[in-house]
Amino acid sequence: MSREAVFAGIRAALNTVPTGGTPMLAPAQPTTQTASLARFIERATLHACTHERIATLDELPSRALAWLESRAPIATLWMAAPLARLPWPDTLTRRCDAARKDTVAAVSLAFAGIAESGTLVMASGPDSPITHNFVPEFHVITLHLADLVANQExxxxxxxxxxxxxxxxxxxxGPSRTGDVEQTIQIGAHGPRAVHVVLVG
Structure with a gap:
């Protein structure tokens, strides 16, 4: 049976009128954006991510530093180049190059977020070195709500x-983890041991 025939059968079934003449209506659903955001947060939390929401990107420096400095002193922060133009404190050294083995923290900008799985999609490029995803101990990932999509497709x-x-x-x-040693979960084995998602919008 062709794909078109399968979809035609589904459409016909959805339009079926039951005995009594009353059309079958789907139950009310939340708006797509609201449902997607709720699903993303639920799944990301299960992956051991923490999260918070801000209205505009200008709030990111103070919120990101508050989260990071509650975990470690931050004098130098690696970040995606577009984020370096935000109002960070003058005392903070900002670096947009590849992370080094002594890099403690990075702040990145996600290409997209997948609501279905609570996954963040990170695209490499000159403005977003791939090492920021794997080297730092602490990783703050910024996601614009406009970039939240339903699924990987x-x-x-x-x-x-x-x-x-x-x-x-x-x-x-979520944070890096492995269960290779005696099937005991170890956090931070191959990358960050804490991931914080900042939702913008």
Whole structure:
């Protein structure tokens, strides 16, 4: 049976009128954006991410530093280049190059967020070194709500619309972890041991 025939059968079934002549109506659902955000937060929390929401990107420096400094002193912060123009404290050294082995923290900008799985999509490029996703001990990831999509297929559609693909695409679902040693979960084995998502909008 062809794909078109399958979909035609589904559409016909959805339009079926039961005995009595009253059309079958789907139960009321939350708006798509509200439902997607709730699903994303639920899944990200299960992945051991923390999160908070801000209205505008200008709030990011104070909120990100508050979260980071509650975990470690921060004198130098690696970040995505577009975020370096925000009002960070003058005393903070900002770096947009590749993270080093002594990098404690980074603040990144996600290409997209996947509501279905609570996953953050990180596209590599000159403004977002891939090492920021794996080297720092603490990682703050900024996600614009406008970049929240329903599923992974929507991410590929957005990438195709750009016309060019990034050199690498990383899907981040919480802190790094492994259970290789005696099946005991170890956090931070191959990357950050804490991930904080800042939702903008």
């Amino acid at each position: 929507a991410v590929w559609a957005r990438l195709r619309a750009l016309g060019t693909l990034p050199r690498a695409l990383n899907l981040v679902a």
